[in-house]
Each structure stands twice: as structure tokens, then as C-alpha cells.
Amino acid sequence: MSCPIIDVYCDNCGNKIKHMITxxxxxDVLRVTKxxxxxxxxxxxxxxxxIELDKF
Incomplete structure (x- = not known):
């Protein structure tokens, strides 16, 4: 069983805001960046x- 990887991106510029395993x-994620x-x-x-899911 593999761990899911979660990436949070800005829809405006495509910048990766957060990379998470949990x-x-x-x-809570956005609170850090105000x-x-x-x-x-x-x-x-x-x-x-x-949420978008990609199966690997």
C-alpha cells in the first residue's frame, strides 16, 4: 500500500503552495501562508x- 501524496496549487499562477503526505x-494549510x-x-x-485525483 502506498501513501497518498497531496499537492496544493494556486489556481492563479500554478505555484505549489504545499506538498503533504498526510x-x-x-x-490549516492556508493559515500558514495567511x-x-x-x-x-x-x-x-x-x-x-x-480536489483532483491522479492514479499512478
């Missing part, structure tokens, strides 16, 4: 995120 609530993208500075709303 699933965490998006609110709800902003570290690359483009756009404000990020936790309710605007979607």
Missing part, C-alpha cells in the same frame, strides 16, 4: 478549492 484541512499565495500574493479562499 491529508490536512485546507484551512490565506495568500506565496508566489503571486493573491488571496486564497478555502471554500474555492477543488
Amino acid at each position: 491529508l490536512k484541512p485546507i484551512r 490565506n495568500k499565495c506565496t508566489s503571486c500574493g493573491i488571496g486564497l479562499n478555502p471554500s474555492d478549492f477543488t
Whole structure:
């Protein structure tokens, strides 16, 4: 059994905000960056995120 890898990206610029092995609530992930993208500075709303699954 393999561990899932979770990547959180900014939809505006495509910057990878967080790379995780353990699933965490998006609110907790964005709290570290003060709800902003570290690359483009756009404000990020936790309710605007979607989940995409890729099977390897």
C-alpha cells in the first residue's frame, strides 16, 4: 500500500503552495501562508478549492 501524496496549487499562477503526505484541512494549510499565495500574493479562499485525483 502506498501513501497518498497531496499537492496544493494556486489556481492563479500554478505555484505549489504545499506538498503533504498526510491529508490536512485546507484551512490549516492556508493559515500558514495567511490565506495568500506565496508566489503571486493573491488571496486564497478555502471554500474555492477543488480536489483532483491522479492514479499512478
